[in-house]
Amino acid sequence: MAITATGLRKSYGDHVVLDGLDLRVARGSVFALLGPNGAGKTTTVQILSTLITPDGGRATVAGHDLLGDPAGVRAAIGVTGQFSAVDTLLTGEENLRLMADLAHLDRREGRRTTARLLERFDLVDAARKPAATYSGGMRRRLDLAMTLVGGPELIFLDEPTTGLDPRSRHTMWEVIRDLVADGVTIFLTTQYLEEADQLADRIAVLDGGRLVAEGTAAELKRLIPGGHVRLRFADAHTLDLAAKALGGPARDDANLTLDVPGDGGVHQLRALLDRLDDAAVDVQDLSVHTPDLDDVFFALTTERTAQR
Known part of the structure; x- marks a missing residue:
C-alpha cells in the first residue's frame, strides 16, 4: 500500500x-x-x-x-x-x-x-x-x-x-x-x-x-436510489411478453422500452436475462442507468451539512 x-x-x-x-x-x-x-x-x-x-x-x-x-x-x-x-x-x-x-x-x-x-x-x-x-x-x-x-x-x-x-x-x-x-x-x-x-x-x-x-x-x-436497467425490444408484442415476464416494470410503448429498477450489477443483470430467456423473449438492446457522482455527493453530504 x-x-x-x-x-x-x-x-x-x-x-x-x-x-x-x-x-x-x-x-x-x-x-x-x-x-x-x-x-x-x-x-x-x-x-x-x-x-x-x-x-x-x-x-x-x-x-x-x-x-x-x-x-x-x-x-x-x-x-x-x-x-x-x-x-x-x-x-x-x-x-x-x-x-x-x-x-x-x-x-x-x-x-x-x-x-x-x-x-x-x-x-x-x-x-x-x-x-x-x-x-x-x-x-x-x-x-x-x-x-x-x-x-x-x-x-x-x-x-x-x-x-x-x-x-x-x-x-x-x-x-x-x-x-x-x-x-x-x-x-x-x-x-x-x-x-x-x-x-x-x-x-x-x-x-x-x-x-x-x-x-x-x-x-x-449504486448506493443511490434511482438506478435502472433499460431494455429495448423489436416490437410491441415482444414488449408485452417481457412486461408480463418481469411483473410490470415502467414501460414506454412509443420507444418499446422497459425500465427495471436496480443497480445494474452483474447478479441483477444475469437474473434479469435469465427470466427473459425462460419466457423466450429476445432483448434488442440493454443499457444500465445509474446516478452520477453529483447525485452521490449530494446524497451523502447534504443531510450531514444540514445537521451542522
Missing part, C-alpha cells in the same frame, strides 16, 4: 476537522478524496505530507512511518497545492533548475531532468519566458513538473485543476494518467466530480471529518 492510515484526528480548539479517519491507498493508482468545503480534505493532505501533525492516529506513507520517519516520507513524496508554487519572476527553466538544486542533483543531472520535464509537459517553447507570462494551465503544468524533479513515488494533488478552463483541465488529466502509467501513485482532492469519475480508481467521500463512503465510481453510484 502507498498509504495506510488509521484513526487520524485533528482539532483546532473545539472545532474537529478530522474525526478518526481510516485510509488505504494502493500503489500505482489514483485515489480521489471528495467532500464539501471544510470537510477536512486539505487537512488530510497536510497531515499525510508531514506539513502538520495529527492529534491522534497512525499512518504509513510510501513505506515510511508518518511520525517515526517524517524525513523518509518527505523524500518519497511530492505535493502540488491548490495554489501554484511557481516563482513568476523566474523562467520555467529557472524554476525547474532551482528545484533540481534543492533536490541536490548535480549540474548535469539537473539540466537533463529540466530538459526532460520541459519536453514532457509541453513547455519547451516557453522555457525561457518568465512564468508570469504563462497561462493558468501552463503554470499548473510547470508546478507539477517542479514536483516531479525529485522523482517522487507518491504525489498529493490538492485541487490541481481549480480555475482552469476545460481544455487545460483535460490536459492535466492526461498528464496524471501518464504519471500513473509510469507507476506513480496519485492522491487527489477535488471538487470537480467529473474529474474524480474520469481519473480515480477509488473514491472516498469525506464529510465532517469522517469518511461517509468509499469505493469505485460505479460502486458509489
Whole structure:
C-alpha cells in the first residue's frame, strides 16, 4: 500500500476537522478524496505530507512511518497545492533548475531532468519566458513538473485543476494518467466530480471529518436510489411478453422500452436475462442507468451539512 492510515484526528480548539479517519491507498493508482468545503480534505493532505501533525492516529506513507520517519516520507513524496508554487519572476527553466538544486542533483543531472520535464509537459517553447507570462494551465503544468524533479513515488494533488478552463483541465488529466502509467501513485482532492469519475480508481467521500463512503465510481453510484436497467425490444408484442415476464416494470410503448429498477450489477443483470430467456423473449438492446457522482455527493453530504 502507498498509504495506510488509521484513526487520524485533528482539532483546532473545539472545532474537529478530522474525526478518526481510516485510509488505504494502493500503489500505482489514483485515489480521489471528495467532500464539501471544510470537510477536512486539505487537512488530510497536510497531515499525510508531514506539513502538520495529527492529534491522534497512525499512518504509513510510501513505506515510511508518518511520525517515526517524517524525513523518509518527505523524500518519497511530492505535493502540488491548490495554489501554484511557481516563482513568476523566474523562467520555467529557472524554476525547474532551482528545484533540481534543492533536490541536490548535480549540474548535469539537473539540466537533463529540466530538459526532460520541459519536453514532457509541453513547455519547451516557453522555457525561457518568465512564468508570469504563462497561462493558468501552463503554470499548473510547470508546478507539477517542479514536483516531479525529485522523482517522487507518491504525489498529493490538492485541487490541481481549480480555475482552469476545460481544455487545460483535460490536459492535466492526461498528464496524471501518464504519471500513473509510469507507476506513480496519485492522491487527489477535488471538487470537480467529473474529474474524480474520469481519473480515480477509488473514491472516498469525506464529510465532517469522517469518511461517509468509499469505493469505485460505479460502486458509489449504486448506493443511490434511482438506478435502472433499460431494455429495448423489436416490437410491441415482444414488449408485452417481457412486461408480463418481469411483473410490470415502467414501460414506454412509443420507444418499446422497459425500465427495471436496480443497480445494474452483474447478479441483477444475469437474473434479469435469465427470466427473459425462460419466457423466450429476445432483448434488442440493454443499457444500465445509474446516478452520477453529483447525485452521490449530494446524497451523502447534504443531510450531514444540514445537521451542522
